Amino acid sequence: MAQKTGGEPQIDGRSTRWDEHKAQRQVEWVDAAVALIEEEGAVFGVQRLAERVGVPRSVLYRHFKDRASLDELIRRRVVESFMRRMEPTLTFDGTIEESVRRVVSAHLDWVSQHPRLYAYMGVGEHAMGDGSLVADTKTAIALMLGERFGEVLEALGVRGAPIRSVAVGIVGFVDTAVNQWVRDPQRELSEEELRTMLCRSVWAVLDATLRNLGVELSPDQRVSDLERA
Missing domain, CATH: 1.10.10 (Arc Repressor Mutant, subunit A)
Known part of the structure; x- marks a missing residue:
């Protein structure tokens, strides 16, 4: 004692x-x-x-302490694994198209490799902002993406754009589409077709947002060149 x-x-x-x-x-x-x-x-x-x-x-x-505390520790370990896969992709190296594909692929690849862990996370049950570990993880990814989008826009002379909302929307869209796909016993798309669809859709949202801000970019442009513009 x-x-x-x-x-x-x-x-x-x-x-x-x-x-x-x-x-x-x-x-x-x-x-x-x-x-x-x-x-x-x-x-x-x-x-x-x-x-x-x-x-x-x-x-x-x-x-x-109880079953709930055990589940929370397990979920935290799974989220750590997911974030280790995602974080290196949020640097936007290469072209815009390559950057989009890298982020989307990291998400889809991890889910394809760990479908049971993804199901355990209960991703579809947690919307961003609900205060849960999974929701906070999705929000963190959206905020990191929004920060990087904002840095690129500022380099192009665009300030104060509502890019964080766009980032949240993109993360929510990709997350929902992947969640539906992994649970669907009769998938209408193959994994590669889903990857291509998601990449094209994300670029379409980015392109429309940029055009509304008076910026026209090609998906083949390198992000580093934009930041030096």
Whole structure:
């Protein structure tokens, strides 16, 4: 037990070791849960996870407050995986067309590779602004895109454009289209056809927005050249 000696409480070494052990176990078991979802699907029981990691269910629960806290840690791990795939694509290297395709492809490729994790995130259930982890992730991507759009426009002499709203709309459109596609048992488009459709649609929105601002650009123009204009 921690004892006070002259003011500051002393740290119980046993408590610290337990906290470290608990944190390490949480990491290992969340990783195991992610692997279980990848293999068997988004719906799984705690008993199934306990069997996988080789401990009684009661022991598993001692390391998590409740099922909701376990789900939140798993969802956070999945979101981290998704963002590791997305963040490097938001730099807009190459031409406008290449930049659009890179961002769209990163989203679609991750979903195609991890459809069960995507389903577990419950993407379609969380709209931007609802305060959930998934919604906050979509909002963060939209804000990063909006910031980059704004930097390019400012380099072209356009300031104060409502580009953040456009970025939110683009993210929402791509996210909804991919979500519908991955859930559809009778897909009307192949993965490559969906990729092409999304890229063309995103460019159409960007092109229309730019023209309304008095800017005409070719999708073959390099973003770096625009920023030096």
